[in-house]
Amino acid sequence: MSLNFWRRAIWVCVCSGTVLMCSCASPPAPSPSPFGETKAQHDARMGWWREARFGMFIHWGLYAEHGNELNGRRGGRYSEWLVQGIPNEEYEKLVDRFNPTEFDADAIVRLAQQAGMKYIVITTKHHEGFSMWNSESNPYNVMATPWRRDAMKEMAEACRRHDMRLGWYYSVLDWHHPDYLPRRKVDQRSVEGADYNRYVEFMKAQLTELLTSYGDIAVVWFDGDWEKGPEQHRSREIVDLIHALQPRTIVNNRIGLPMDYDTPEQRIPEDDIPQRDWETCMTINSSWGYNKFAQDWKPSAELIRHLADIASKGGNFLLNIGPDGKGRVTPQDTERLRVIGKWMEVNGESIHGTGATVFRSSASTPWGRCTVKKLEGNRTRLYLHVFDWPKDGKLVVPELGNTPARTSLLSAPGSALEATAGNDGVVIQVPQAQPDPANSVVVLEFEDPVATYHAPQFDAPASEMIGPMDIALFTPCDQLEIHYTLDGSQPTSTSPLYAKPLRLTDTTTIKARSFYQARAVSEVVASMYSRVAPRPAEGIEAPRPGLEYQYVEKDFKTVAELEAYLASDAPRTTGKVASFDLGSRERDENFGMVFSGLIRIPKDGVYRFEMTCDDGAQLWVGDKLVADGDGLHGPEAFSGTVALSKGLQPLRLVYFNGSGGRFLEAKWALAGRPLAPVEDQSLALAE
Numbered sequence: 212m213s214l215n216f217w218r219r220a221i222w223v224c225v226c227s228g229t230v231l232m233c234s235c236a237s238p239p240a241p242s243p244s245p246f247g248e249t250k251a252q253h254d255a256r257m258g259w260w261r262e263a264r265f266g267m268f269i270h271w272g273l274y275a276e277h278g279n280e281l282n283g284r285r286g287g288r289y290s291e292w293l294v295q296g297i298p299n300e301e302y303e304k305l306v307d308r309f310n311p312t313e314f315d316a317d318a319i320v321r322l323a324q325q326a327g328m329k330y331i332v333i334t335t336k337h338h339e340g341f342s343m344w345n346s347e348s349n350p351y352n353v354m355a356t357p358w359r360r361d362a363m364k365e366m367a368e369a370c371r372r373h374d375m376r377l378g379w380y381y382s383v384l385d386w387h388h389p390d391y392l393p394r395r396k397v398d399q400r401s402v403e404g405a406d407y408n409r410y411v412e413f414m415k416a417q418l419t420e421l422l423t424s425y426g427d428i429a430v431v432w433f434d435g436d437w438e439k440g441p442e443q444h445r446s447r448e449i450v451d452l453i454h455a456l457q458p459r460t461i462v463n464n465r466i467g468l469p470m471d472y473d474t475p476e477q478r479i480p481e482d483d484i485p486q487r488d489w490e491t492c493m494t495i496n497s498s499w500g501y502n503k504f505a506q507d508w509k510p511s512a513e514l515i516r517h518l519a520d521i522a523s524k525g526g527n528f529l530l531n532i533g534p535d536g537k538g539r540v541t542p543q544d545t546e547r548l549r550v551i552g553k554w555m556e557v558n559g560e561s562i563h564g565t566g567a568t569v570f571r572s573s574a575s576t577p578w579g580r581c582t583v584k585k586l587e588g589n590r591t592r593l594y595l596h597v598f599d600w601p602k603d604g605k606l607v608v609p610e611l612g613n614t615p616a617r618t619s620l621l622s623a624p625g626s627a628l629e630a631t632a633g634n635d636g637v638v639i640q641v642p643q644a645q646p647d648p649a650n651s652v653v654v655l656e657f658e659d660p661v662a663t664y665h666a667p668q669f670d671a672p673a674s675e676m677i678g679p680m681d682i683a684l685f686t687p688c689d690q691l692e693i694h695y696t697l698d699g700s701q702p703t704s705t706s707p708l709y710a711k712p713l714r715l716t717d718t719t720t721i722k723a724r725s726f727y728q729a730r731a732v733s734e735v736v737a738s739m740y741s742r743v744a745p746r747p748a749e750g751i752e753a754p755r756p757g758l759e760y761q762y763v764e765k766d767f768k769t770v771a772e773l774e775a776y777l778a779s780d781a782p783r784t785t786g787k788v789a790s791f792d793l794g795s796r797e798r799d800e801n802f803g804m805v806f807s808g809l810i811r812i813p814k815d816g817v818y819r820f821e822m823t824c825d826d827g828a829q830l831w832v833g834d835k836l837v838a839d840g841d842g843l844h845g846p847e848a849f850s851g852t853v854a855l856s857k858g859l860q861p862l863r864l865v866y867f868n869g870s871g872g873r874f875l876e877a878k879w880a881l882a883g884r885p886l887a888p889v890e891d892q893s894l895a896l897a898e
């Protein structure tokens with residue numbers, strides 16, 4: 212799936228459901244909903260979140276009280292992690308000290324609002340396991356403190372009063388609950404009798420409380436899922452519970468399932484922009500929870516630029532504050548949010564309700580970033596976020612083709628700036644003095660569709676074919692024309708004009724280039740498609756159902772380590788299974804399994820295989836490595852294609868789990884068709 216397609220798809224949704232500049236051939240969107248909604252239903256549920264762009268994260272728990280120092284012991288970078296090295300009996304004493312008499316939920320909500328934030332996500336329970344609400348399922352909660360106030364109730368009421376959306380952060384990882392496993396090193400409690408399934412029931416009970424007693428909850432923001440996989444967390448059951456209790460709630464991805472959006476932490480994607488909804492969460496100093504030692508505060512200007520950077524890439528910014536043990540927002544957090552708020556007062560429209568840049572990447576606007584808003588009809592506004600003000604008064608937008616109808620500074624709407632389109636893009640005459648040293652926004656308003664320069668992209672089911680195959684070419688901008696060649700020559704404005712998918716029957720290299728008003732505006736891009744003979748099937752007469760497996764135990768980090776171990780005379784268990792089933796393993800971590808057998812190919816064709824694994828795996832079909840998911844990682848999908856003849860084809864899947872969650876799933880289909888799970892009936896063993 213092309214990055215631009217997704218950027219554009221998300222952008223289209225942001226712009227109040229209005230479709231813009233998008234009639235080029237584009238790949239079909241996969242089902243975007245984790246709850247089986249239609250795309251329209253999913254978009255409607257995500258609508259406010261995509262419009263919001265900016266939210267407040269609050270880390271507040273017992274860790275606020277110690278501020279990263281307890282009984283002479285100092286924590287690492289994150290104050291909320293100090294508990295990791297402290298026995299529970301010692302840490303629990305904080306409960307008697309926690310008395311944040313200056314906590315003022317209304318003031319916090321107002322601060323968020325003034326900063327231009329549209330939602331708040333607050334920690335209900337962090338890894339320390341302490342519940343910040345009056346939890347019936349857990350006496351280790353805020354009502355056991357001298358303070359005896361339900362902090363989450365106060366937040367919920369304040370948010371309702373100020374019309375602010377509220378989300379719950381909930382840590383799956385819990386270093387206090389007796390059923391949570393694994394234990395920390397300092398935790399001497401026996402694991403005998405600890406039952407993770409009972410812990411899951413506890414989480415469900417807590418989430419039920421949080422989603423039934425506090426009104427509308429906009430987001431559930433999971434965290435700390437990494438010690439186990441979705442199977443052990445029973446993630447599906449948990450998210451279905453959330454959906455049943457509050458069908459409009461948006462759920463983040465940290466529960467071992469992809470869910471509604473991704474959550475890059477402490478970083479803004481550069482070129483690896485997620486092809487899904489996403490939100491960067493970030494601290495203002497270096498800690499999430501209040502840490503009296505962390506004085507490395509980011510300057511307001513940096514945060515303002517981060518906000519523009521994230522919005523220009525189609526993401527949201529969840530900026531964290533860590534109130535202290537008295538419940539006070541630190542003066543440093545407050546000051547920065549006030550400065551951001553002042554900037555947002557003037558420039559908020561360049562953030563809220565905007566979509567990702569229409570240019571190729573952030574490098575296309577070397578002086579800053581661009582966000583976009585679609586107005587009615589063809590009217591479009593580009594917001595140029597200028598971080599580096601041009602010394603010569605000429606702001607050059609190199610990949611823009613047409614002159615805007617109106618150009619002004621967002622801080623001075625009446626100011627008409629002169630803009631001229633030429634061979635080098637559009638040049639805007641700006642005043643010598645930079646209006647805002649952090650980020651000055653120049654608005655370009657277009658009455659006609661905006662012409663931006665992009666290289667053509669290819670949409671093909673595979674790079675190999677055994678018969679005719681259709682290849683589509685597209686760019687995200689309808690104003691461009693694509694000229695192409697099939698004979699290896701460079702495309703010019705007199706080369707064939709792309710109008711509909713190209714049908715290839717033999718090995719061919721397509722070269723293509725974008726043109727605007729007969730002028731080449733992109734580099735030449737090339738893609739080769741090879742005609743191949745499908746791998747002949749094995750001549751096996753009477754196959755039996757199932758696969759063979761080998762199971763070995765060791766701390767593997769790569770498939771190569773596992774293969775070397777298998778090649779030795781290391782001890783192993785072998786047997787037969789119906790499919791790629793990890794059920795025959797004897798432990799949950801540090802093991803490897805190899806499945807081998809045959810797959811029934813229904814007809815000659817190029818097939819796509821997709822394997823999702825946690826940790827590493829490699830899938831071989833015939834003698835081709837089709838999907839390579841080697842290494843230690845969370846659940847991730849890997850895919851590839853192979854040309855196969857009808858009949859039985861050898862297949863081998865090598866999988867290992869280091870520590871944490873384990874997961875393995877394989878899907879397949881003829882290339883270009885929707886993938887479906889590899890079913891037991893498709894798998895076989897030679898006699």
Ligand code: FHN
Nearest residue numbers: 289291292434435476492499
């Ligand atoms: O371990 C936590 C950390 O304390 C903090 O809550 C952040 C916020 O995204 N999340 C975890 C690490 O991914």
